[in-house]
Amino acid sequence: MKRLTFFLTLYFWVLASVARGQSTDPFINEVNYKATNPAQRGAEVAGPAGTDMTGWSIVSYQPNGTVASTRPINSGSIPDLQNGHGSIWYDVEQSSQPSGGGGGGMALVKPDGTVTQFISYGTNLIFSVIITATNGPASGMTSQHIGTQLLSGSSLQLTGIGLEYLDFIWALPGGSTPGQVNTLQIFGLLGNLLNSTIGSLFAQAAAEKPATETFLMPFGKVQQEVGFDLQVYPNPVSDYLQVNFGEDLPETATLSIISSNGRLVKSTTTAAQTKQVELDLKNLPAGIYAIRLTTAKGQVTKIIMKQ
Numbered sequence: 001m002k003r004l005t006f007f008l009t010l011y012f013w014v015l016a017s018v019a020r021g022q023s024t025d026p027f028i029n030e031v032n033y034k035a036t037n038p039a040q041r042g043a044e045v046a047g048p049a050g051t052d053m054t055g056w057s058i059v060s061y062q063p064n065g066t067v068a069s070t071r072p073i074n075s076g077s078i079p080d081l082q083n084g085h086g087s088i089w090y091d092v093e094q095s096s097q098p099s100g101g102g103g104g105g106m107a108l109v110k111p112d113g114t115v116t117q118f119i120s121y122g123t124n125l126i127f128s129v130i131i132t133a134t135n136g137p138a139s140g141m142t143s144q145h146i147g148t149q150l151l152s153g154s155s156l157q158l159t160g161i162g163l164e165y166l167d168f169i170w171a172l173p174g175g176s177t178p179g180q181v182n183t184l185q186i187f188g189l190l191g192n193l194l195n196s197t198i199g200s201l202f203a204q205a206a207a208e209k210p211a212t213e214t215f216l217m218p219f220g221k222v223q224q225e226v227g228f229d230l231q232v233y234p235n236p237v238s239d240y241l242q243v244n245f246g247e248d249l250p251e252t253a254t255l256s257i258i259s260s261n262g263r264l265v266k267s268t269t270t271a272a273q274t275k276q277v278e279l280d281l282k283n284l285p286a287g288i289y290a291i292r293l294t295t296a297k298g299q300v301t302k303i304i305m306k307q
Contacts, residue, residue: 027165032155046087049080055111065134069093085187089178103129159184236305
């Protein structure tokens with residue numbers, strides 16, 4: 001059963017990588033905020049090999065939403081570590097001390113001041129640290145909590161298969177791998193490489209796992225042409241989310257809600273000729289989620305923030 005679950009999870013990672021082009025913006029790939037040596041505290045930025053990081057910056061945030069420090073990136077191109085992608089480690093002054101619970105956040109900022117990623121980590125001894133920035137480049141934004149580091153030699157890392165941030169999920173803390181491809185991470189498009197191995201397991205999956213159970217799934221954005229767009233509003237949302245397809249669906253589709261750790265929260269069938277649906281999210285915990293529509297032609301995904 002464990003083997004089956006592993007391959008099914010891997011299968012969804014593969015599906016998330018099919019028929020997609022090159023990745024775009026670099027992203028924070030690993031965080032260590034508890035290293036005993038301050039020089040080893042920081043963040044790893046991953047992306048396409050050859051990307052010039054000059055002018056980018058990593059802004060560290062306090063749990064109260066104020067800027068703790070700004071780490072300018074004055075030079076450095078991302079190396080090719082695997083399949084045309086790689087990562088660079090940058091030491092970043094942390095708001096949290098390695099002892100105690102603590103927590104903080106980081107924003108990855110482009111040269112033009114655009115925030116491409118705003119994450120937080122750690123706890124305040126009771127609750128996960130989720131930050132609403134009050135100043136700096138991320139002002140007004142709410143962070144995505146990525147986990148809590150337990151040991152100084154461990155780190156928070158993205159795992160999975162793909163090329164861009166939404167292809168991966170934040171895993172439980174593991175051994176730190178600064179400047180390297182993370183443990184259980186593969187950069188690349190695997191296409192149908194594993195289909196022959198995994199395809200035969202679906203019949204077994206249907207027999208062994210009740211329909212009410214869920215598998216871990218990544219956020220992977222599949223840029224496959226589906227013939228329509230997906231609009232979601234309001235975003236952020238507190239109760240009801242409107243999902244508009246731009247035109248009547250040409251066929252029956254599946255509308256899914258996926259949590260930031262890659263778990264399928266809810267899945268419903270949407271009938272053909274439907275143009276808009278309303279999702280009741282009142283009881284959904286606050287956080288970052290993906291709204292994904294799947295048809296026979298492909299998938300389209302939008303990210304929302306639940307308040």
